[in-house]
Amino acid sequence: MNIPESRKMAVHEQDLPNGLSDQTVITIRGQVKPKADKFSINLHKDNHIAFKFNPRFNEGGKQVIVRNSLIGNDWGSEERHLSYFPFKPGEPFEMKILCTHSEFRVKVDKKDLLSYRHRIREIDQIKKLTVQGDVLIRMLSIARCRKNDDDDDDIGEMLGRVFQHGIIHDVKTQLLRGRIPKDDDDFDIVEVAAMGRPFQLGMAYDLRKHTLIPGLTLWNHEKLQDKISISDQYDTKFNLHSSDKSEDETSNLKVNGSLKIAAKLGIVEFSGSGSYFTNNVKSDKRAKLTLGYHTTTKFKQLSMDHLTDVSYLSDLEETGATHVTVGILYGADAYFVFEKELKSDENKQEMEGVLTLKILNIPIFNVKLECEGSGEKKDSKTVKSDEIRCTFYGDFKLNTNPCTLEESLEVYKKLPDMLGENGEHAVPLQVWLYPLSKIPKAEHPSDCLIRELSDSLITRLSHAIDRLNLVEGKLIDLISDESTKSFVSFLNKLQDMKQKFSHYKADIMTKLAHLLPLIRGYKSEESDLEDLLKRHDDSVFNSTAMDQWLEYRKMELDVLRTFLRQLREVGVNLNEDLHILLSDADIKNVVSFTFTSLEEPDEFLSQLSDSDEEGKAAEIKTWLTRGIIKSMRKKTVLFKDLKKSNNSKSTKFTVSARSNPIISNPSATAGSEHHRLHPGACIMLYEDGSDEAICFCPPAKPVFSATYDINHSSITVRLSPACAATSKRTLEFKPRTKENWKKLFIHQDEVKLTELESDNEYEIRCSAMGILQDLPVTSDIISVRSSDNP
Incomplete structure (x- = not known):
């Protein structure tokens, strides 16, 4: 016989005499049993279950959390999709369920897990909580936030009942003025990197979008100045690192996950030293070294009794603000990014080691720098100062930006003096934000709540954006290569791919930038983001086929560059204006070393659309094989010998990469046929001004x-x-x-x-x-x- 869900044996039952209301918080601290199969937490309205939260540890080999509602005798549709499973057999946990006017929001171990929209709207009729299954309950509390009308000096109070170690207690916890709790999760004090943005105490902030809301504060200027305390906070650091990873850059700048994602998506713009982080185009063609300078001067904060005497809260809520600035750490950062274009025979890691040694050998560094990155120690004389380019990102006002190594080091020596005698030129570096939802006069506190994305989802999202930037950087490297510009057909294919990829990247970045603030404001679910990332994972632009296409193009360019260099050594350059040579009456014969495979159709590229999110990629092909390279080498030697042995002024030698470069005879097929029969390269002979090419084949060696x-x-x-x-x-x-x-x-x-x-x-x-x-x-x-x- 099936036992009704409301009558099954419960580990714990808790009556809720007044029902639930907007902003009721249920806190459960417990421990999963070592060999747990499943447990459930249920909120009851009479014989109905308004919310069933049901972790299952092994359902067909998977861990899932099923959410549902029982109305009458009928269960509704299950909700199952989640980014992670937070419970582990035998381990403790802390779970919070926040009831709002529209949904339940669940957090486990201080991480947002899910939201569940109400299927039973009468939340004041939800008057029982039960816990069933393989779990032990250590503490359970039901509380709500409200204003204390009897004492304006208090922010508010938490009223409720606590079940702890088998005993029920009445509780009244007051939040006293002049104190900012740092470890209590209920307060949600948030620390954010300023990143060159003009923060001021009392300024409003939308944490969902990580944007400042200028022009409005909670207090007028005079009242604000009376409640500011200032303390000295001196700290200075130097560092030298060669990392080209965004994770390391954000670590240096102390950028948290959500702000990092917002910057990568273009939701927020950084300035000053923060611009260093947004320089996210990576390149394998440049060795990069960053010299960093960090200093702090003072800390400003508001006393908390300001929060009981606010003037413009309703105005701020209408702007979409979620937090107010209550603390600012001042100072300045500077980053000198040194870059050197790599030659074909130079190794990026080794050259970064060379740059490190060159800078460390400069006499001004009489202090020990924190050095990161690796690279073999080479003689610093192997790199010249005029080969090093510098880009400056900083919070300092300079008359001119340094461009060379020498100019940068001169600026570096003067940085401490640029802050002013009393640090008056310091800027905000880190800020502390207080949630508007905790202020007693807030009319709609639930609208100011912020959901933090799970760490795993932030990591996945960050890697997705980094990969987009990586692929774009590889395309830019290929297109900007000097040798690429010599081969028009090859360049056109790369530019076509760059255009399609850029359109796709812009589209996916726009969708992410729109979705993230909605998720953080509880207007969308993490599952929506996971669905979007899943479509991105399945996109041809994010496939191994794309990696293979880029790898093949790089290999082809390396080979083309090598042969072009050998031909230039004997004074022959690539010339696509063959018709000019054939029109010259003084030239009897034209001998052309012709690259024959660059105009082959690219099925993968031609089938790729600008918004191709899913689909099967065409086979990735390359004309480059060992046999073709061997044949090209023989023809290169032969062509060079021809050039060296011929002194006739009536014979011209050239290099071409077009199958039919002759305008006068576009219907000619001889050239194309030779290209098909001789993949890679062919020596083409044009006699007596004829535009009909003959593929030159040397006679066999006599025996x-x-x-x-x-x-x-x-x-x-x-x-x-x-x-x-x-x-x-x-x-x-x-x-x-x-x-x-x-x-x-x-x-x-x-x-x-x-x-x-x-x-x-x-x-x-x-x-x-x-x-x-x-x-x-x-x-x-x-x-x-x-x-x-x-």
Whole structure:
């Protein structure tokens, strides 16, 4: 027989004689049993269950928390999706359930877990709480916040009943003026990095969006000045680090998770030293080192009795404010970011070590710096000062920003004096915010409550944004490479991908920026964010296919850059204006080293749409193979030899990357056909101004034998048949002790060398010529001795 949910054996029952109301807080401290299967916490209205909270530790191998309501004898639809499961068998926990006029909000161990909208609206009729299952209850309290009308000096009071260690107590906890609790979770005092923003005591703040609300305060200026206390707070630190990770940058700036995400999404803009954090484009093409300076001067705070005598609270609530500024730590930060463009043979980590040593060897550093990052110690003389670029981010007013290493270090020495004799030029660094929902005169305190995202979700979101920036940085590196600009087709593909990726990134960032404040203000759920991140995870732009595409393009560019450098060494540059050379009547032949595979269609890129969130990616391909690289190397050597051996002014050598660069004959297909047959590269020959290209193939190296018929005055030479690319052959011979060769033009495969000296050693070689007769292919030299018998 099924036992009604309201009649099952309960671990604990708690009557709620007055029911629940807006801002009722239920606090439960307990411990999960070691071999727990499940437990539930239920809020009852008569025979109905308004809210069932049911953690299950092993449901089909998964941990879930089921939320539901029982109305009459019918259960509603279950809510199951959560970002994390907070309970562990055998371990204690603290759980808070906040009842508002529209929903229940659950927090476990001081972390927001979920919200559950009311399915039974009559919350004042919810008059019983029961706990069932595999859990032990140590303490349970039901409390609510209200104004104390009898004593304006008090902020308010918590009224309720507490069950602790089996005994029920009446409680009355007053919040006294002049005291800011720091460890009590009920107060939610929030510390936030100022990040160059102009905070003032009494200024309003929207913590959901991390934005200041200027122009309105809780008090007028005169009243505010009477309640400010100031104390000295001196601290100075230096650091030198080479990290390029946003987690390390935010650690240096003491930026909490939600503010970090808000900045990355562009919800909030930083200035001064805070701009250092928003410099989030990473690059593998630059070595980066940051010299940091941090100092604090004073701390200002408001006395808490101000909160009982507010003047403009209703005005602030209408602006969307959630907190008011009650404390500010003043000082200044500065960051000198030194960067050096890396050469193709330089290692980023090693070069950062070089930069570190170069700066540490400067005499002004007579104090020990905190150094982070790694890098092999190299001679600092290997990097020149004029190769180092500096960017300054700071809270100091400079006449001109430093750009070089020397200018930066001069500014660095003067920083302590720039704050003024009494620190009058210091700016807010850290601020403390007090929630408007805790102020007695608040009309809608629940509208000011803030939900903090779980640590796991913040980490996941931060990594997603970092990856977007990483991919964008790789595209920028490829596009900005000097070699890329030489290959128009290659550049066009990269720019097309950059445009599509930028559109996708802007779209997902806009959606995240819109959703996050709603979640923090309890207007949306964490599950909405998880759904959006899930769609991002499934996007082609965030796939291994995208990584493979970028990796292939980088490999191709590295190979192209290498071959282009070798060709430039013999004075040949890439020139897409081939039609100009062919129009020159003084030029008889044009020899072009042509990259033949750069215009191949890219199926992955062509099938990618700007908003492609999901879908199967086309196969990622590259024309680059070991065989093609080997073939390109041979053709590069051949082309360089052609260039070196040809001194004719009527022959021009060039490099091209287009299949059909000739405007006059756009229908020509010969070039395209050669490109298909010769992937990677081909030596194209244009004769007598013709725009019909011929792919130059050198003749095969001649092979011959001279041992067939030898006598005292003649030697018979037999040659292997010539290949199709051979148009002419010569046979040359001479006595080994002589220097001058005798040459014979041959038209058959057997030749008899006559009028030789008897008993003498001769050297013989054969040369084959193709279309370009200026570059013969010559055989190995063989030695043969004529006979001494007549």
